[in-house]
Amino acid sequence: MIRKVILCMLIGLAFPAGALKAGGDSAALQELNELSDTVFQLTRQAQYEEAVQILHYFEDRLKAAEHGGAEDVMTGAQIRQVDLGYRDVLKSLESEGTEQKDKLKAAAQFRMLMDAIESDHDPLWGSLKKPIMNSFKALKADVQKDDSLTFQEEWNHFLSLYDTIYPSLMIDVSPKQLKSVSSHIEVVEDGGFQQMTESSKLERLTMLEKDLEDVFNQVEEDDADPSLLWVILTTGSIILSTLTYVGFRKYKAEGDRRRKRENDWPK
Template structure:
């Protein structure tokens, strides 16, 4: 009898706490799932539907804030999500915004929410291979003195890095991101073209090492390859044109604010 009483007391004490944790986790999971829906709709060019989901996302985010989502999202993360939501909404509602820009904003928004929710295996980690492989081409272009191809490959690299940058501000320290940014700025500067071949290769190697360190902080994500597949098979959507401008914008926002879904829809 005494055992039963003790068991009942333990159950009463345990369930409210478990319920609270589940509620907080559920709120963040719901927001992440909504960001995935926005991504999928944007991918299919269903912009009106994506806008409706974004409006609902805003309502759920405000409700989560009132209910104390700060326990699972920091104040800076909430502000960053709100900013990304605003940019995403503005992009989708504008008829003048190109399809590739809308798609990229959706991919960034999706990966940002995943970075906040995931403790490991973030979606942005799935872009390690194409980003790191780009250095092989960049170094080859320098050795061949092919400046035109180098610039095209460099723009491609920047497009990929820009895509994951908002998520990096969640998972990677500001110090590491500043180091990567400094190396990028050196290559972007016009004086880079005046350097010797060995100096150029040295600069690229430093950038490559810093990025390798960034990716090594997370386990490789082999469970959610579809985002990588979508990005890489849309070629022109994120190739060349989406370059350093976007990176600078998100870098500025990241400095200012400082801070999986398990089954990715196929």
């Protein structure tokens, strides 16, 4: 009980009521972004109850922004992405059956999403260029050695990293680029990939590698929070299950539904 009282006092001091309106649009985004960072840091310290309380406060501040004219703070599409990310991390933190590494990944994913919305340049997701692009050197080596088991492990590692930044990419990268990347990923995911010739596999991986290189080249190198990068890399190296792709497909499906609604809306 004492911890809750202290936490509420700290919230009040760090994020005074009315800051969204008083500080303008940039202050609103900054506050929401800082709250997401607080959630991440508390999750990293395994203080899940406190992180959940901050998330509830985040929801209150987001609603305050919506009532005050959220379109001046975030677009409707961004608000839907934030709501989706918020629900995912809240569900993860509140679930006793969710492993710590998965809670960390959800918190990091949410943190990077909010940073992508607030930042005009140097987003946190850009800091994962090196580990993601380095995956292709190992993947191609596995193909040349015809080592399908090691290839699958390295591929799942790549998917885990890409899954972590995918919500952020939906904010900063064009749907056309994401669709191209997704199409290459789906080919590798298909069971027929392993039946391809070595040259065809390498060609497909090279196409995916080039598309991702183009995505990362849109942002400048960023000196990201080393603690965040460490968590993402650690989480990515631990998750060696094809289930990591589920999150990526979920966000892709949400993006496809959003774009369809926007295309169907009367002009």
